Amino acid sequence: MTKETSEQIEVDVVLTPEQINEQTINKADSALHLIVKTVETFDQRYIFKTLRDLVSIRKKLNVHVLSHLINFYLNDTTKQYLLQAINASPSTEQQERGEVLPEINLTIHWLVQLYLLDQAQLQQLDMLNTQFIIPAMKQYNRRSLDLINAKIWFYISRTKELLNDLVSIRAELLLALRTSTIKHDNETSGSLITLILRNYILSHDYSQASNFIEKIEFPKNVSTSIESRYFYYLAKINSVQLNYSDAYEFVITAIRKAPQTQNAQGFLQSAFKLSVLIELLTGDVPELSYFNKSGVPQQVLKPYQDITQAVKLGDLKLFNDSLAKYREVYIADDNLSLVERLKSNVIKTGIRIISLSYTKIHLKDICIKLHLDNESSAEYIVSKAIRDGVIDAKINHQLGYIESNELNNLYSTKLPQEQFNQRINFVNSLHNDSVMAMRYPPSQNRRDVNTKAGNEDELDEEELMNALEDLDSDFF
Template sequence: MNIVESVVTQIQGLSSSATDIAALHTYLKQADESLHTESARLLPFLDHLDPSIHSLGFSLSVYCRLVVSVCKRFKDQVMLLKAPMQGVAAMLSAVRKLQSSSAHLTTLHPEFLQLCLLSKSYKTGLSVLEDDIFEVDQPRDLFLYCYYGGMMCIGQKRFQKALELLHNVVTAPMSSINAIAVEAYKKYILVSLIHQGQFSTSLPKYASSAAQRNLKNFCQPYIELANSYSTGKIAELETYVQTSREKFESDNNLGLVKQVLSSMYKRNIQRLTQTYLTLSLQDIANTVQLNSPKEAEMHVLQMIQDGEIYATINQKDGMVRFLEDPEQYKTCEMIKHIDSSIQRMMELSKKLTTMDELMSCDPLYLAKAGRERQRFDFDDFDTVPQKFNI
């Protein structure tokens, strides 16, 4: 039994007489430091307490709710003043104080990320997105945290991390489709096309049945965009974007859609590297339907800079020479990077093992797992975007 459950049990058991109240007061004084550390976790347990019976214990729990309420009112005020930047530092401080650990997602996380988005304080927001979350008080907080976090990563063009967060929204347990999941799925499609050059409409088997059945129906224009993208024909894709422009604009996704269009040029150039060793800028422009060799050169140079292709350009004759990946995976920097990734995976593995052991003893989980066993096998592979790319 953890400290929070122990406290609630003591409050329920020591609230019937003056002697009990005195004993409870002593107990709560002794547990003061632990209560402060675990304060955010008390919120979900308020429903187990009756203010008329457990007034002493309830008052300690209520202060957490008051802190959250004050912080949310504060956020509403800076929003009303159209000055979200003024609330970022204070909200981050509140988040850190309410957290029992860096793995704990509080109800203030989404509020903080929303302020960061509105004030374009992306780097500040990214500071909380680096934490691995294992404890969540309310499901809605997780949906909003991952959705806002995905938008923030998109703003910084950290598409791999954005895919991971949006994937979490789309595959999170849900009994019915919610608006957050629908909007996340739209962006998930677009970011997949931009970053990976493809999109699969098949959700993993562990995604909720509600998501499996309904998400595609709410996102048909985006599904059709992905289908058009897969043909590799830029003219057809441009035509479709123009005919559906109003829909994308009303969803506030037109900027991402334009990036999808731009990424098709890159994908088509990358395909050329698999066929040719050398090619003129004029041929590249003709093949991928760019307006001029100069425009082709700009795309190639940007892709070289971003590490998306390896090539050299001869300015005299306008020829592009495609090269092999020069990375030999034997530099000190690469070894450190690999070692860091391995260490992180080992730490995550330990945490997962601990969580698995705890869940294996939970009667409610065991009962549900027995009912759900036929839905999927543990051999089904996860399609979550990989986080440990080397």
């Protein structure tokens, strides 16, 4: 290869804004044409590919691209308010437009939602959602709209969340959930359930969230992104209500089901933080390797690593220092209440370490080691630890010391059996979920490899399967 050829290869092609807009419009046209194929074949997987392709051009959406799509695909009644929402003028060319497919109509509404959200035009977006998009969705009852409706409801709820107006949207979400349940629209129902739970959690209405969970049944055969968020919210609610064992199972399931891609890193980080706190509240201590997970920056989990170290050592001073240092981080993660509950665990761990180290120790020395205020506080804490079974000891109130009893053989208790049963249940659950998630390739006998149509169907099948996997991560 000559020097001139290598220099030509290294030259990057710089596209003009007009060329970028043209490429974006072509990609949008190709994606929207798949919707027609969905209507003709009743195959929902083409909608997955359409949404996947449109998400990839989200950052390139602008007024020029959207105005072209609105003017080309929609009729005059819909054009007017959408063009007004993006501050664009109608096209001077009058085109005779027949009946517009509801799928194309709502998909373009969804693209306008994405554009206004990225431009931070929240008031305009909220007006568009309330006055036009929600009434438009209520007009149709088509199975091919299930995935599009789920996407649109997500961004309607997200708009209200950014406007700090959580209560006003609840009635619409509950009504939409009832309608989608009656229509057996599993994807929209699953998405709406997670949105309602998130609404309750953000407003700290955990009792209402718990009552809501008892009255609904989460649908089956929904995308893994929706399912993982549902389990995460279950873990959050149960952890606040002191059901730590159930909460830990839910958060581990959420981490396992979440897409392991770059788009889902924010969700995975939140799930990792919650799992650390729940595991500490159950009395266990995460391993150090848990904080060195690939793909998660170490500084993100550093506040929770310091808290874990304080609980492991039973050092109340280190716990208070870490809580004061990272208090704003815990508030931003909405985990401050769970972190503050760990103070009793720190004290219990410290008492357990002391009881293992000393057969007999004075209450004054316990105050010094645990940084407590007075001996009466230490006596109360030790009494509570004895009552809860944290330590096996007795208090001499007259002489002011505690004396540990002889340790029994751990293997003579029921603890090993309970731990073994817990691990068996986890492995069985993992096996059942893995079997249900398996996707089997088409039968070799049914493939028509001798015709061009057979090859095209095979390529379409592969593309649709890739779209299914990519869209799960895009939902985050």
